[in-house]
Amino acid sequence: MAMTAGATTTFPMSSHTRERVTVAKLTLENFYSNLILQHEERETRQKKLEVAMEEEGLADEEKKLRRSQHARKETEFLRLKRTRLGLDDFESLKVIGRGAFGEVRLVQKKDTGHIYAMKILRKADMLEKEQVAHIRAERDILVEADGAWVVKMFYSFQDKRNLYLIMEFLPGGDMMTLLMKKDTLTEEETQFYISETVLAIDAIHQLGFIHRDIKPDNLLLDAKGHVKLSDFGLCTGLKKAHRTEFYRNLTHNPPSDFSFQNMNSKRKAETWKKNRRQLAYSTVGTPDYIAPEVFMQTGYNKLCDWWSLGVIMYEMLIGFPPFCSETPQETYRKVMSWKETLAFPPEVPVSEKAKDLILRFCTDSENRIGNGGVEEIKGHPFFEGVDWGHIRERPAAIPIEIRSIDDTSNFDDFPESDILQPVPNTTEPDYKSKDWVFLNYTYKRFEGLTQRGSIPTYMKAGKL
Amino acid sequence: MLVGKSKAKPNGKKPAAEEKKVYLEPEHTKSRITDFEFKELVVLPREIDLNEWLASNTTTFFHHINLQYSTISEFCTGETCQTMAVCNTQYYWYDERGKKVKCTAPQYVDFVMSSVQKLVTDEDVFPTKYGREFPSSFESLVKKICKYLFHVLGHIYWAHFKETLALELHGHLNTLYVHFILFAREFNLLDPKETAVMDDLTEVLCSSPGNSGATGDGASSGASGAQNHVKER
Numbered sequence: 277m278a279m280t281a282g283a284t285t286t287f288p289m290s291s292h293t294r295e296r297v298t299v300a301k302l303t304l305e306n307f308y309s310n311l312i313l314q315h316e317e318r319e320t321r322q323k324k325l326e327v328a329m330e331e332e333g334l335a336d337e338e339k340k341l342r343r344s345q346h347a348r349k350e351t352e353f354l355r356l357k358r359t360r361l362g363l364d365d366f367e368s369l370k371v372i373g374r375g376a377f378g379e380v381r382l383v384q385k386k387d388t389g390h391i392y393a394m395k396i397l398r399k400a401d402m403l404e405k406e407q408v409a410h411i412r413a414e415r416d417i418l419v420e421a422d423g424a425w426v427v428k429m430f431y432s433f434q435d436k437r438n439l440y441l442i443m444e445f446l447p448g449g450d451m452m453t454l455l456m457k458k459d460t461l462t463e464e465e466t467q468f469y470i471s472e473t474v475l476a477i478d479a480i481h482q483l484g485f486i487h488r489d490i491k492p493d494n495l496l497l498d499a500k501g502h503v504k505l506s507d508f509g510l511c512t513g514l515k516k517a518h519r520t521e522f523y524r525n526l527t528h529n530p531p532s533d534f535s536f537q538n539m540n541s542k543r544k545a546e547t548w549k550k551n552r553r554q555l556a557y558s559t560v561g562t563p564d565y566i567a568p569e570v571f572m573q574t575g576y577n578k579l580c581d582w583w584s585l586g587v588i589m590y591e592m593l594i595g596f597p598p599f600c601s602e603t604p605q606e607t608y609r610k611v612m613s614w615k616e617t618l619a620f621p622p623e624v625p626v627s628e629k630a631k632d633l634i635l636r637f638c639t640d641s642e643n644r645i646g647n648g649g650v651e652e653i654k655g656h657p658f659f660e661g662v663d664w665g666h667i668r669e670r671p672a673a674i675p676i677e678i679r680s681i682d683d684t685s686n687f688d689d690f691p692e693s694d695i696l697q698p699v700p701n702t703t704e705p706d707y708k709s710k711d712w713v714f715l716n717y718t719y720k721r722f723e724g725l726t727q728r729g730s731i732p733t734y735m736k737a738g739k740l
Numbered sequence: 741m742l743v744g745k746s747k748a749k750p751n752g753k754k755p756a757a758e759e760k761k762v763y764l765e766p767e768h769t770k771s772r773i774t775d776f777e778f779k780e781l782v783v784l785p786r787e788i789d790l791n792e793w794l795a796s797n798t799t800t801f802f803h804h805i806n807l808q809y810s811t812i813s814e815f816c817t818g819e820t821c822q823t824m825a826v827c828n829t830q831y832y833w834y835d836e837r838g839k840k841v842k843c844t845a846p847q848y849v850d851f852v853m854s855s856v857q858k859l860v861t862d863e864d865v866f867p868t869k870y871g872r873e874f875p876s877s878f879e880s881l882v883k884k885i886c887k888y889l890f891h892v893l894g895h896i897y898w899a900h901f902k903e904t905l906a907l908e909l910h911g912h913l914n915t916l917y918v919h920f921i922l923f924a925r926e927f928n929l930l931d932p933k934e935t936a937v938m939d940d941l942t943e944v945l946c947s948s949p950g951n952s953g954a955t956g957d958g959a960s961s962g963a964s965g966a967q968n969h970v971k972e973r
Binding site for chain 2 (some may be wrong): 289290292293296297299300301303304305307308309311312315318322343344346347350351352354355357358359387388
């Protein structure tokens with residue numbers, strides 16, 4: 277050991293070699309650890325199958341068929357682990373969303389015909405590579421979680437310009453678009469969506485994550501109208517107005533946009549709605565949904581997500597979020613002065629229960645509802661009558677109307693863009709335009725993909 | 741000077757050759773990054789498609805051997821390794837037309853990695869699309885790939901084990917070698933005449949996991965995962 281250590285200290289090597297050594301060590305150690313796990317898991321699945329078949333009292337012929345089907349699935353899993361995907365494996369059907377750092381397209385996988393949402397993020401707008409890798413690893417953990425509350429991610433790959441995420445397509449659109457159509461929701465509708473979002477947020481908190489970007493455009497609706505969360509971590513904090521330094525030279529003086537403040541709620545709602553779509557695209561953004569402690573030196577915790585939910589609840593009932601203004605600076609001032617600026621317009625009818633819940637969501641973090649656990653939220657009078665254990669199995673508050681599995685009528689129309697135009701003058705071989713997709717890909721996620729020959733259940737519902 | 745030195749090294753100089761095999765020393769052969777029993781890991785799982793199993797493992801070995809070589813590629817130059825040598829054997833590259841090409845070790849490795857990369861990313865040879873079949877020549881292509889990868893592993897041991905040791909990657913190299921050899925052996929992918937050059941190392945590495953509790957570990961290897969990440973030096 278001493279000799280080796282001595283050799284190491286005197287052994288000259290380039291930084292490139294040092295980097296390759298680190299990669300080799302991590303890759304091989306990780307690989308062999310996972311290899312053993314995968315072996316054990318494969319054997320476990322096989323034994324589970326045998327036990328299940330024995331309990332069902334299947335005939336030998338039927339058992340043989342089930343073993344064969346299982347083996348075919350395992351074989352396919354091995355193939356997927358070798359698969360390298362690129363843009364040309366998908367057919368782009370339509371642009372269904374656009375954000376500050378990329379866009380979302382409806383796509384079809386050419387070899388299987390399956391429909392997905394492809395989220396395209398420009399690398400130039402993103403964080404350092406190491407951070408992206410870390411975020412993707414975190415996302416991979418989340419993808420293993422309960423798919424009921426989180427939009428599923430099936431594949432991810434990259435090329436020189438973009439990072440691509442192949443997601444479950446949710447034909448119901450997002451909450452922002454729904455609110456733009458409906459202006460406001462009833463209290464019963466609001467109760468439904470807030471309840472489901474409480475369960476969704478709690479699910480990710482239990483995994484140790486803070487979403488930190490809860491807002492209507494990140495609440496998606498599946499084919500049956502139920503809520504799923506989107507956008508974990510990847511672009512969190514990227515928008516300028518979501519970062520503390522954006523307000524470095526701004527004091528906490530009271531807001532001064534008197535003319536906007538004195539508008540009646542109807543005109544405020546109209547102004548908000550008019551600017552809403554543009555605001556979602558903006559790389560500057562606005563802190564409308566961000567809890568005040570996120571901007572303070574004191575730090576923040578997962579309770580900041582409940583504040584955001586309170587802001588959304590207010591917007592559902594009133595028609596605009598409580599601190600909206602004409603500039604992000606004014607909104608920031610209002611957020612930081614929430615004690616004075618959080619008010620309910622007298623002309624809009626809102627129940628006392630709803631007001632109380634909003635005020636308990638949008639208060640300082642020490643006193644915020646949820647600080648004592650999610651049961652504290654569930655026990656609030658506004659949620660009277662909510663069947664927390666079965667809300668997802670019941671009909672949604674607002675049914676989704678779609679005619680086919682690739683129906684995009686619940687999305688706005690977007691003009692085509694150049695985000696997918698090929699880089700000019702490229703002479704690289706084809707294989708360099710694809711990326712290994714499945715580092716540490718696990719069987720659990722694979723199961724969501726193996727409904728060959730039939731429409732996946734979440735798409736099948738769309739046909740009904 | 742170098743040419744002269746090369747000439748002065750006759751093939752039959754066994755004493756000098758034996759002195760060079762640092763990788764055979766017990767303190768190095770017992771180094772591993774996992775103690776799991778590879779014989780069990782390489783066996784074709786029940787009813788899994790054989791070609792898919794071969795494709796999956798071969799692709800992985802290609803990447804890992806390429807990665808292992810990349811750690812010492814700085815030291816494998818046209819000057820230090822004028823031929824692709826493993827012990828007293830020299831390998832020549834044969835191009836598409838069967839012509840024998842004399843080349844340095846780094847050139848040979850580059851030919852190997854380029855041609856294998858081409859094969860494993862060729863959709864007609866290693867299909868990745870749903871429902872596509874493997875070609876009838878698949879097994880012979882896998883054998884060819886394994887032969888080339890074996891040459892690279894052999895060269896790393898023979899010419900660059902000291903650097904690998906200094907980089908503390910010898911446990912990784914040994915683990916990779918054992919896994920590769922046992923896999924190739926399980927499916928008869930390497931001609932014994934082709935691997936004879938490394939038989940002395942193979943015998944030592946593949947006969948035991950590398951610690952004194954081998955028999956005990958072997959008995960419980962099917963059920964145990966607690967030995968992960970054990971490193972010995």
